[in-house]
Amino acid sequence: MPLEQEVREVFAQGGVLSHAADQFREREGQTQMALAVARTIEQGGVLVVEAGTGVGKTFSYLVPALLSGERVLLSTATKTLQDQLFGRDLPRLVTALGLPVRTALLKGRASYLCLHRLDLARHDASLPERGSLRTLAKIEQWSKATRTGDLAELPGLDERSPLIPLVTSTRDNCLGAQCPQFKPCHVNLARREAMAADVVVINHHLFFADLAVRESGMAELLPSVRVVVFDEAHQLNETGVQFLGVQLGTGQALDFARDMLAAGLQQARGLVDWQQLVAAVERGARDLRLAVGKQWPGAKLRWAGPAPEGVPAAAWEDALGALQQAFADAARGLDTVSELSPDFVRLQDRAQQLAQRAERFAEACALGSVRWVDVGTQLRLVESPLDIAEAVRSRVLKTGGAEPEEDDDDAQGRAWVFTSATLGDDPKLRWFTEPCGLEDAEVLRVQSPFDYARQAALFVPRVFPKPNDPAHSQQVALLAARGAGALGGRTLVLTTTLRALRTIGEAMKAQFERLEAGQRPEVLVQGELPKRVLMDRFREGASEGRAGCVLVASASFWEGFDAPGDALQLVVIDKLPFPPPNDPLVEARSQRLESQGRSAFGEYSLPEAAVSLKQGAGRLIRRESDQGVLVICDTRLVAMGYGKRLLAALPPMRRIEGEAELDAEIAALRR
Template sequence: MTLEALAREAFAPAGVLGRAADAFQPRAGQTDMAGAVARTIENGGVLVVEAGTGVGKTFAYLVPALLSGERVLLSTATKTLQDQLFGRDLPRLAEALGLPVRMALLKGRGSYLCPHRLELARQDASLPDRSAVRTLAKVEEWARTTRTGDLAEMPGLDERSPVIPLVTSTRENCLGAQCPKFRGCHVNAARREALAADVVVINHHLFFADLAVRESGMAELLPTVRVAIFDEAHQLNETGVQFLGKQLGTGQLLDFTRDMLAAGLQFARGLVDWQTLAAGCERGARDLRLAVGRAGGGSRLRWTGRVPDEVAADAWGEALDALQDALEQAAEGLSSVSEIQPDFVRLHERAALLAQRVAAFTAAAAPGSVRWLDVGTQLRLVESPLDIAEAVRDKLLKTGREEEDADRRSWVFTSATLGDDARLRWFTEPCGLEEAEVLRVGSPFDYASQAAVYVPEGMPKPNDPGHSGAVAALAHAAVRRLGGRTMVLTTTLRALRAVGEELQARFSGTGEVEVLVQGQWPKRRLIERFREGSAGGQPGCVLVASASFWEGVDVPGDALQLVIIDKLPFPPPGDPLVEARSQRLETQGRSPFNDYFVPEAAVALKQGAGRLIRRESDQGLLVVCDPRLVTMSYGRRLLAALPPMRRLADKAAFAEALGSLTRTSTMATGAGHPSL
């Protein structure tokens, strides 16, 4: 029997999945996707699958992957999704299929406790505050019992804690085999488990970090894997370009300075003037930030010539020169004590590498790349390729082709949203996958009866100063009727603050609704509270969010029944990377607006709308507070990209739909769980 036949049999009504899970419901789209994945695994090649919400894409690729008996690499967008795959979906499915599968979870080194760095942190007198001291004590206690060292397993650890960088390693500060704690290294233990496993779960950041520097352990792992599957693949391009260029941040410089000073005073006090060296590097980082001043605050600053726009050439050049001198002096001082302690060898390498990066940013940018400054409290110098197409073609699809069975290597890329045309060009072109087989599997949800979309009448134009206030007013009225159950998604942080503050002011002291705003709590805590809704006598919730909340947030049932989007999510036209991509399309004789801006907006709009209906029993409304969706010609294309919801014609229809939600809302009971 072929692998495709085996996979299809597993998804049959009387198949193994139906016998193993009461909630399993056969879906034609899920079975078709599983068949396509099975064919690709069996025959080799590249498959791109857009699987709409509710298809059950996770099991659609896991079933044929496990049944194949091949070594499999699974890459996800985030560490949270990694944990879900490794901790829930894979074990559940392997048990259902009766397969003895050895699984491993591999994250970047920043996710694991470093025993050596923990020891150094104990002796660091510069912890920021008492809270950090208490957190460090909890980490020490947890370190005595953890087997994996994965910080995600530590209860109550805030992912934003300033202690985390102090107790984890980076590629720059890891001592490798020279580390006195090498035998107990959690990173190396995770890599050893990965090399011995049948299925390895990684994330896109780790994958592209390895493509860039060949250091994450993937260099040994990837050649032994014949099947690679990338879930949430819509994030691949933007993740990849972060790693395939050059970066230099003042945060990196300050971390190096702190580590050099701590190691110098601990292991070689009096042999080198560590205070002077550290002061020089710290001053160099500070002066580089000061050279930019207030220019482009909180944004990306264009950098097309020798000097970034809005920055004084003399001050910029002097700051780079002084920084390079300070780093070279630090490297010289570290070299003189390198035989005393392995830390000094690694610190010397870091100083030399940072000096090289400074020198690289004084030279011209590489052809086909774009430069910019990320300007905030810290400063980050970035040089990036425009996309990952060349890297994927040269480093990924050609990997291992010298082997006999190289042509049978299988690559699968899947996500709920990959484009708005039949060939999914939004995804395939920048990822170098134009020749891939493409499959689009529609959602099984009945959107026409489950959801409706409304574009409010009389809404101010998107750039009108009163637009955010109007969004907040509409949200306030709707939230009061629903008692919460609302997510407001904004396209900018400025709108996030404006809408969030307005709603908090309107609901302050009423006890009606709790207004949650991104940034005020950790993301995980915000989502947990929002999912709780009014359970246990709590007030209902409205969540105002931007950026990462547009995707990957799953709130089934009636905890979320209204999604309000403030504006059409076009890319920011002044962004240097957006400008460079637009200019490249113009040189190719193509339309940047039609071939880049509209597809980007269509995909983002689809992702935002995808928060609404997560189960067959869900009911909800989508409100897009941007009149361009119905007044501009491209609006038809954007509406066509949305799930096939019914349209609400006017305010009265919207009010009736809201009233219907308040009358009929019931919690989903797990029917048709999309993971199956």
């Protein structure tokens, strides 16, 4: 039976899915997408699908992929989505379809416990405070029972724990086949299972890390796969450019110095002056940081000349040269003891790589790339391509005249599917396809099945402080607090900056102090607790007799945060999410468009804002039964000509005018 016909029968009313999935009903858009995926699998080629919220895109690509009988690689945006796909969606569908399919989950090194590093941490006298010792004991106990070594399975482990880098490996410090724990290594076990599986679930970071350094085992895996699906594909470009450039951090230098000192004193004390080598690396890193001077935390310094903007060139070049020399000296010192332990061989490789990166940053920036310095407690030197288009064409799709690699001669017949709820605001989805090198792909847009006009309302205040007015964040907090107070929480406030996040969070807490304790919504602010804890607490809402929650968040909460039902009924967005114009990468992309005679605002800034706004608005309605109100506190949406384009990118919610109408809408939700 042709694959398309099999797929159509599975999605039909009364078909396999109607018995397997809760509340399944036949959706035209879901079937349309599934059939397009089936055609692409049969014929090969590239398909880009924007599938609106509620379409059910996961089943739309999983069903044809599983029924095809081909080996399949699935890539998601985050490890959380990976776990959901592997632990919930895939098993449910494999069982429903009755297929003898082997599945595997593959993450990056930092997700798995390293047994060798755990052993080193036990003897590390420089461990942080007592809490870390308790966490280490907990990890040790868990290590005896876990099969996978995936730290996501360890309950109560804070993803921000300073202990995690000490018990996981990196490409830099992994000993490979020389490791005393090579045989039971969790990373190697995960890779072996991936090589033996029919369906492998990875994430975008792992895919591009491998594309950059050919290290994660994907080099052997990808040639054996015929169907590749990227879910949440809107993150591909920004994820890819992180890995396809070059980075050097003072934090990296200090980590290397710490590892070198620990290995030297434990295994070769007295044979090399470890203290001197470590001191030189630490001094080089410190001097490089001091050369930059005082800067706003999170600042990005443009770097077009010999030194970053505003940094004295002589001091910068001297510090960078000294750091490069310190790495080179460390490599020579490590070479003299390399026969004593595989730790020293790996440390020597790291020292040489770090020296090469420092030397690279002493030279001019590569053509077609942009260079800058991220400033925090540490420095991060970054050189990045402007997009991933060339890498995708030449190294992923193997098109544009590129010769397929010897072990990948089936590249031309492979099926590639890229999908997300948000891929642009024009029919050809150029916001996504151009920077990803997919201009020749088949493009399909499938509308959401939700009745937005009935389920949701949009309010944009016409009288409100301008976005750059110092009073703006306070007014956002007052408006959000009024709505959250009436709803008993159930409110998500999305901000475009961390400064606004803090201001709005504090102002809302102050507003609620006036309410009686039992009626006071709990204000959760991103950064105060681990992300997973914040999401779980918010979804619990007003359970156990407590008032509901308000979550004030930025960045990562604009997407991937799902709170269906009554837990979330009001979403407040503080400003239009335009890309920051002073960001070096944004600036370089804009300049490239202008040099081509194109409009940077119309073809870059506006589409970026439209996609982000659509993502944020998408947090509100997650099911057919959800109802809610979206408030966007930016008068430019109704006052400026480009506002129409941004409004058109949003789901077709009914518009409400005036705060009295807003109050009535919220009161109706409360009832």
